[in-house]
Amino acid sequence: MRPLSIYTSWIILILLFISSCSSEKEKVMITSGSDKYGGIFAYNESGTINTLFPARGYFQSEIQVISFITEPLVKMAPDMSIVPCIAESWSVNEDGTEYTFKIRNGVYFHDSDIFSNGEGRALVASDVAFCFQKACEDFPGNTVSHYFRGVLKGASKYFDGQADIVSGIELIDDQTLKLTLKDPFSDLLALLSNACLGIYPEEYLKNWQGDLDHGTIGTGPFKISSFDKEKLLLLEKNQRYWALNDEGTPLPYLSAIKMTFEKDKKVVADAFKGQMINFIPNLNTAHSSLKNASEDSFTRKKNPIMRTKFLGLYMPNEVVANKQVRKALQYAIDKDLLVDSVLNKKGIPAKTGMIPPIFSDYVSLDNIGYKLDPISAKHSLELSGLEMESLNNLEIYSTNSEEDVNVANAIRKMFKDNLDLSISVKYFHPSEYYELIESGKATLFIDGYTGDYPSPDNFLYNLFYGKYLPKGDEEYSGFNLYRYKNPFFDNLLDSARHAKTKEFQIEYFQKAEKMLMSDAAVIPLYYDETEYGLNKDLQNFVIDPLNLFDLRKVYFNRSSQ
Template structure:
């Protein structure tokens, strides 16, 4: 994967003499720093802002980007992603073997990895992690907790005995075996090329039994892990203060103890304009997603930002993220009709939204749920075969008429549910989508705005039948997007929450193709089969793809090694801050 300083041709004609909002009003932020062998610096607090409140930091309940950002600094699993190229690297497991039949993984744990110090332990001191801790946590992962958002996308239909344990048919997760304190084996139903990546997900993080027994459901904010940082203070909606874990197991290639930072301060400024103001004042070190309203101004200083000539830098990378509008195909009778959903798709001008509404912050969704990614295409994913939706108002009208609503006559008034936060982008896009659908189809749409946690719950509970959402890949593979449509993830009752397949979409042909892909060893053939599965969804779409996000991160000029990758995975263990006097000399 290639990471780069931004190179967006669209903005090359912007007047470069235009005033940039970041060149003034910056306050001083001083930290005592020490240069280490290899050139990194020890010390300082990294200040990061999230625009949404946390829902839960308990590993099996993590389902949003912001909670993953935070949780990944505190918790770890057997393996983790390399933040640069997204390859899998050892974490608490320092090595592993895979059996000849590719169904059994045997992991060997590092000695001396300890949980954070916490009152849940008898002496308040964190004890060493053992294989039994992973067995315990994996059984929690496979338990029917109403807040469990991870089982369906991790161990379900993958790990031997996981389904039976979840359904209460077995008292033990038979596919996970503790061989000794430092050795663990996991047996799968069948070979799975993505399983090692699955183990990097939040649901596979380890935590001590003592913490769950002491805190129970309070573990949504009481975090005890093994990560490079521990949480000292949480004031929900205001601040999370993390401190450096003095007992962290990892060292860098020069023998320096990680992490480099003294800690991380997370704030929760909801409005992007206010967030930007704090950034230019020097009170925030790093923000992601540059607001629509200032995007051209930032791009206007492209070359300067690339060379860190100003007080900020812009990092960019591809991002596996799709912004879409979803239909609940079970709760509203009109959305059960395929022609209605197709009509909505052809009534949307995605180019106009990408170029004008979000001003180049993303690219028009010309294909389906799987965003265009050059790596996937080279591996055999056939985007042209998958197809997508063009802007065709007449075709949209014809389809709606075929569904029984000529010129929108008789079509019920509907509500588009949108979450607040993240600046004005969600609302701007919702307004444009509403206008396009009303003008092209002759229907009436209202917009309902809720907070992000409320929005997630409403959609999962089936209370929203027409909703805005976005999905960032959990791992770099098309499967992480296609699992959203898997019919066997739909609860049997409308009263049960559906966190993964929020559309409550069931397509037996799609399910059979997706299942078949899991049995294919050849990588290119597997990718071809996954594309075939997505084509079935395009023919019967339970969603409207709007645009694919690009990954832009704005950082102060003294920030080094901040992660930028296609799945927005953050690991700040090797991030460091260059002292102001050193930055000034460069």
């Protein structure tokens, strides 16, 4: 047996500690005489957490934790409708350019030393105004500025340093905020549900002692107790959380969340089977002992999510800039084989375009995707007029995650089999990988995008809109990593975003998606699904289409014990 490392041994002790804390003294009966208990929810996060500052949230793992701690104006319900959160209500003027929000009373920030008396104060409308103006600022790592630029009046001027305030943010009184848009934007409420637009107090930026990325103060159901991004994140229940269930019981039910960062799959699998952790994501890439384990020991679930996995194409590269090369690569990929054999039937082959088929009111136009066609692939390569030497210099970049590595190797083989190309693959830690693609140093790369808010706009505007690209191709860009530039595409998106009816908006989105695919500017591979495991006694746990889970109403059913 391979001896355990000191770190692995330490993690096991932590997991045992978590398990022991789930003893009777930690269980809190939600309703007198029932079998419903609160307690500690424990899970292992294999993803990267570099920041907990909402406006810098990038990785799914970061956004998940941010959603525990801070809250946006509105939230997305599991059915993708928009429901009140920090804002208890809102109104819209006739032409759709003014949104007035009523801020909920009785919402308090977490207790913290950033406040003069250590006690969290009430959230007011000026806090929302402060956070939204900060979101429009040009600061390192800002991942949300492009949401407001071109939408919120004055946001672009503020971002460019041409104005001292964002003119479209107006404070009416302590409980009322008005947002004025440049043009109507029917997806504004959906956009505002983004967890990275969670509200934090101004004191957080002024008085926080230490690295802003290592802590966040919000109004969410849980608050940070301690955080070591290499070992453990502890969140405890916010005792002054504002929300109640339908019977008037305070939320959340859980007393704490404990998250470890173990990389050894066997250690994590053993902890899950021993009920030391309650939830395990990504069963398809979990340790082999769980992939085919009996479902008597845990509950296995699988559902579609708002995520497309694709091969990114860096357009400024002289080889990739050749449209015939891009078409050849499109025709050379067998998406059915990728899903059935490489991914063990996880996901749906992406044959209908870039936008995943999860929106009830959106359907991609017919025949805009690419299917396996080796003859067309070779013909397109011949039409490119390029020498094989330059084509073989292409490289596929991938993270070192098991799924990405398997997908990258499968695509490399397809390019060899169907185009006789000898393309190499390079693997990187996720942090290094994203630094490379954000600075324009990757030519072909395995990428995936999970929607930030419930709209097809995510997969077109956030990924491919070209008007706000930096001037230099190798300058940092947190969006449109492919440097795709097509003014006709951008204009279609502008028309979609400013459309006054849903029908017109969808029509423009469809035309924009068709143009993107006609340009062969991206190679959609599969529409993703999430497959996960839960302890049998965990109740009310649901992963939503954004691949996030809300733990406010999760509880343990101890009737079997």
